[in-house]
Structures are given as structure tokens and as C-alpha cells.
Amino acid sequence: xxxxxxxxxxxxxxxxxxDGDLLDELLRLAAAGGTEVELAADPAAARARxxxxxxxxxGHDQAQACLRARLPRRPRTVLVGRTGEIDxxxxxxxxxxAEHVATLPAAEPWLVDRFTECHADAPLxxxxxxxAVLGGRGGAGASVFAGGLAVTAARARLxxxxxxxxxxxxxxxxxxxxxELDGLRWPALTDADGRVDAPALVRxxxxxxxxxxxxxxxxxxxxLPAQAMAATVDAGRRGRDFVVVDVPRQLDEAAVxxxxxxxxxxxxxxxxxxxxxxxxxxxxxxxxxxxxxxVIVRGPAPGxxxxxEVARALGLPLAGTxxxxxxxxxxxxxxxxxxxxxxxxxxxxxxxxxxxxxGLPVPGAA
Ligand SMILES: Nc1ncnc2c1ncn2[C@@H]1O[C@H](COP(=O)(O)OP(=O)(O)OP(=O)(O)O)[C@@H](O)[C@H]1O
Ligand SMILES: [Mg+2]
Numbered sequence: 001x002x003x004x005x006x007x008x009x010x011x012x013x014x015x016x017x018x019d020g021d022l023l024d025e026l027l028r029l030a031a032a033g034g035t036e037v038e039l040a041a042d043p044a045a046a047r048a049r050x051x052x053x054x055x056x057x058x059g060h061d062q063a064q065a066c067l068r069a070r071l072p073r074r075p076r077t078v079l080v081g082r083t084g085e086i087d088x089x090x091x092x093x094x095x096x097x098a099e100h101v102a103t104l105p106a107a108e109p110w111l112v113d114r115f116t117e118c119h120a121d122a123p124l125x126x127x128x129x130x131x132a133v134l135g136g137r138g139g140a141g142a143s144v145f146a147g148g149l150a151v152t153a154a155r156a157r158l159x160x161x162x163x164x165x166x167x168x169x170x171x172x173x174x175x176x177x178x179x180e181l182d183g184l185r186w187p188a189l190t191d192a193d194g195r196v197d198a199p200a201l202v203r204x205x206x207x208x209x210x211x212x213x214x215x216x217x218x219x220x221x222x223x224l225p226a227q228a229m230a231a232t233v234d235a236g237r238r239g240r241d242f243v244v245v246d247v248p249r250q251l252d253e254a255a256v257x258x259x260x261x262x263x264x265x266x267x268x269x270x271x272x273x274x275x276x277x278x279x280x281x282x283x284x285x286x287x288x289x290x291x292x293x294x295v296i297v298r299g300p301a302p303g304x305x306x307x308x309e310v311a312r313a314l315g316l317p318l319a320g321t322x323x324x325x326x327x328x329x330x331x332x333x334x335x336x337x338x339x340x341x342x343x344x345x346x347x348x349x350x351x352x353x354x355x356x357x358x359g360l361p362v363p364g365a366a
Contacts (some may be wrong), residue, residue, distance in 0.1 A: 011127075012038045013118045016046045016066065017059025022081065022104075026057060029108060033115025043069035050074065051230050051260050054118045054127070057111075058096060060086040066096045072226050072257070073097035075234050078114070080104065127237040128161070129357045132262035134247040134255075134286060136269035136279025136314075141298045141322070144332065145268050145346065146246035147175040148339035152350035153242040154211035155342060156362040161202070161236040164215040165258050166248040167224055173206060173215035177335030181206035185217040190228050201235050212240075229254035233261045242358065249282050251289075259289035264357060266294055266319055269310055271301035276310050283314050294319030296349070320349045 015026050018041040030037045038053065040046035043066045050056065050071050058066055060081030079089055079098040082105070086092075089101040102111055131149060135142030143166070150162035164172035164186070173179050183206030205212040214232060236243040245258040247265075259265055265286065269279045279295075287293050295316045297307035311318035323345040328338060339347035351362040 011052050011054050012036050013055040013057065013115060014038045014040060014046060014049050014053035015057050015059070016040045016043065016062045017057075017080075018042060019059050019061045022059050022061070025104060026059075026080065026111075029111045030115045033112045033118070035115050035118045037115075043071055047071065048260070051257055055114055057102075058098060060089070063092045063096055067092070071096075072230060072253075074227075074230055075099070076114075078102050078111075080107070080111070128159075128240045128243045129264075130233065130237055130243040130245070130262045131357065132245045132247050132259050132265040132290070134265065134267055134282060135249055136267050136282055136295075137275045138249070140268045140270055140275065140279075142268040143169060143172060143175050143246050144328070144338045145266070145296060145322075145350075146244050147172065147337060148346045148350045149354060150211055150213075150242070150244045151176070151337050151339045152342075152347060152362060153244070153354045153358075154209055155339075156354060156358075156360060157210055158241040158354070158358065158360070159239075160211045160242040160244070161205075161240045162211065162213045162215075163229075163232060163236065163243065163245040163258070164213070165224065165229065165245050165255050167216055167221055168248065169216060169246065171216045171218060172246055173213055173217075175332065176211075176213065176337040178206055178208070178213060178215070178337075181208070183207065183213075185215050185219075186224060186228075187217060187219055187222055189214070189232070190222055190225060199239060201232065202239055224252065224254040226253035226257045229257045230261070233258060237261070242354070247286075251285050256289050259286055262290065264292045264294065265290040266296050266353075267314070267316065268296045268298055268322075269314070270298050271305045271307065271310060273303060273305060276305070276313050279310075279314055283316065287316075296320045296322060298322040300324045320353060322346060322349060 015037050056077045057080045077098045078100045079093040080102040093101045133142050133146040150160050153160040184204045202212050247255045295311045297310045307321045325345050339350050355362045
């Protein structure tokens with residue numbers, strides 16, 4: 001088993017500038033705020049780290065380039081430059097989606113405070129562990145596994161958000177047996193534009209105990225804007241302890257955002273030859289967006305294909321295995337949430353994974 005057990009790498013503020021003097025100044029302020037930073041000379045270099053970064057500073061020299069690159073809107077983005085370079089700067093800030101214009105030197109103390117907030121030891125709550133789940137083929141068991149992880153985390157008293165990113169999935173609330181629960185579903189939130197208020201979001205969603213769910217419904221099929229996903233995952237990372245996103249195999253922009261935001265992604269693959277072949281295609285599309293991707297192999301294995309062979313064929317670490325669980329299937333049909341009783345192969349695997357991801361003990365059977 002080669003799943004990473006150390007905490008995921010810390011996400012650092014991102015500076016987008018090719019202006020050497022401005023860079024020196026910002027590095028000095030970041031050091032004063034006690035944090036390291038990531039550097040990108042232009043939007044192309046910034047793209048992969050754009051959404052996951054806890055803070056993005058766009059140098060005045062790259063504002064137009066960022067605008068042309070059509071990077072998605074994201075919260076906590078600041079346009080920065082010296083007096084005379086960006087005054088007043090609001091018009092371009094608005095266009096690139098920056099919430100603030102920081103004019104140096106006046107804004108130095110304010111910027112140091114922003115950097116301090118990103119420091120690992122800052123007195124902020126640490127962002128929620130974020131997990132993405134996707135299936136190697138249709139019906140692989142990904143949504144059930146995502147539900148099991150979320151239920152298990154909530155049983156461990158982690159404030160958990162489960163996000164349904166699959167518009168064609170029929171609604172993840174159904175996997176939990178929550179379809180009758182009141183609360184907002186995605187269609188009411190698809191115009192979220194980067195200003196989702198975490199506590200308000202949580203209050204508006206269907207919930208039970210420590211678990212809240214943002215699900216699709218059974219209404220008209222809608223596209224999920226990437227900004228809505230970015231804002232939701234960001235709200236989850238700030239306002240919850242554990243976030244699970246059920247990602248479709250056909251990656252749309254919102255799915256890519258979710259993968260990029262996740263500390264860990266899991267690919268669920270049935271132990272069958274054709275499933276492994278299909279999963280290879282999913283890996284090719286998804287892996288470039290994942291900080292860490294592990295495979296969960298689900299039995300039965302009609303051809304006796306071993307889990308390690310599936311993982312080796314996909315070139316991924318084996319994160320876990322699931323034995324066949326007919327009782328789970330029956331429970332799902334009755335509207336019982338997966339892993340709710342804390343017993344069985346799915347609950348056991350989810351307990352181990354949530355424990356590894358959070359470093360917290362997770363209780364067993366009820
Ligand atoms: N751990 C499991 N044990 C037994 N059966 C399972 C398990 N997980 C899933 N199933 C069965 O497989 C079916 C499909 O599962 P699920 O909806 O989670 O797959 P998926 O990968 O999300 O599929 P889709 O391609 O539709 O997104 C379930 O309805 C259930 O019958
Ligand atoms: Mg699914």
C-alpha cells in the first residue's frame with residue numbers, strides 16, 4: 001500500500017508578476033507575514049495554481065495579460081502595484097476579478113496581514129481536507145464511495161460538505177436517501193460568482209448532524225459554471241473540516257476546478273479488465289489536475305484480477321480495496337446512507353482513509 005500518509009502540501013499565496021522590483025518588495029512583505037510564496041511570471045505559468053492558491057496577487061504588469069488569458073474569477077485576489085502604476089486601478093481590477101487594489105507603499109501593512117493569514121501557524125482554522133472521487137467506468141461505485149467517505153467523516157464529528165459535481169448523476173442526495181430533505185440544490189446556486197458566504201451556504205443546504213450536501217436535483221439539466229464550483233469548494237474549505245466532491249468521468253470545467261482544489265483524489269475501479277482499460281482513459285484526463293491520485297479497486301474480480309495489478313496497470317498508488325458488499329446494495333435501495341452503520345468493507349476503508357487524511361481517530365460501528 002503506497003498511499004501518502006503525510007499531510008498534503010501547504011498551499012501558498014501566488015504572485016503573478018514579471019516586474020523584478022515589485023517582486024522583491026512582495027517577497028519582503030511575504031517574509032514579514034511569515035509565509036513562503038509561489039511565483040508565476042505570467043498567467044500561463046499561474047494557471048495550474050490559480051484556483052487552489054489561498055491568495056493571488058496580480059502585479060500591475062500582468063493585469064492585462066491575466067484579462068486576456070481569461071483565468072476564472074476566484075475569491076481573495078488582489079491587484080498590486082506602486083503609486084502611479086495602478087492608480088486608481090479599479091476598472092482593470094474589476095475586469096480581472098480582483099476584490100482589492102493594493103497600492104504600495106501605503107498598502108504594505110495590509111498586505112503583510114493578508115500574507116500572515118496564509119501562514120501555516122496563523123490563528124485561522126486550517127482549511128478543510130478536500131477529497132475528489134471519480135469512477136474509472138460507469139457504475140464503478142464512485143458516488144457510493146464519496147457518500148461513504150462523507151458519512152464516515154461526519155460520524156467522526158468532522159463538519160463535512162459533500163458536493164455533487166455530476167450533473168448526469170441523478171442527484172447525490174438520493175445516494176444518502178436525502179431526496180426528501182429540504183434545502184437548496186445546485187440549480188439555485190449555479191450563478192454563484194465567487195462570493196459564496198460559507199455559513200450562509202451551509203445553512204441553506206440539506207443537512208443532518210455534521211453532514212451537509214450540495215446535490216443536483218431531478219429538474220432540468222444545467223451546466224455547472226466553474227466559478228460556482230470554485231466558490232463552493234472555497235467556502236467548504238474555509239467553513240468546514242472535510243469536503244468530498246463526487247466528480248464525473250467526463251471532466252467539465254467545474255470538475256477540473258474540483259480536482260485542482262482537492263488534496264487527494266481517488267479513482268474507483270471495478271476489478272475487471274475492461275474497467276481497468278476504461279480507467280486508463282480517465283487517469284490520462286484527470287491525473288494532470290490532481291495533487292495526489294490513488295486507486296480504490298472494487299470487487300468482485302470475476303477474472304481474478306488483483307488490485308495491485310489494476311493499480312500497476314494504471315501507474316497509480318493503491319489507496320484501498322473494497323470487497324463485494326451485497327448488504328450495502330440492499331441498504332442503498334432502501335434509502336440507507338452508505339457506511340452509516342460504521343460496519344462492512346466500505347465503512348472500514350472510509351474510516352482508515354479519513355483517519356489518514358485528517359490525522360484524527362474515526363469511530364467504528366455504531
Ligand atoms: N461498495 C459497493 N458494494 C456493492 N455495490 C456497490 C458498491 N458501490 C456501488 N455499488 C453498486 O453499484 C451501483 C453504482 O454505484 P455508483 O452510483 O456509486 O457508481 P458511479 O461510479 O458513481 O456511477 P456513475 O457512472 O453513474 O457516476 C450502485 O447503485 C450499487 O448498486
Ligand atoms: Mg456517480
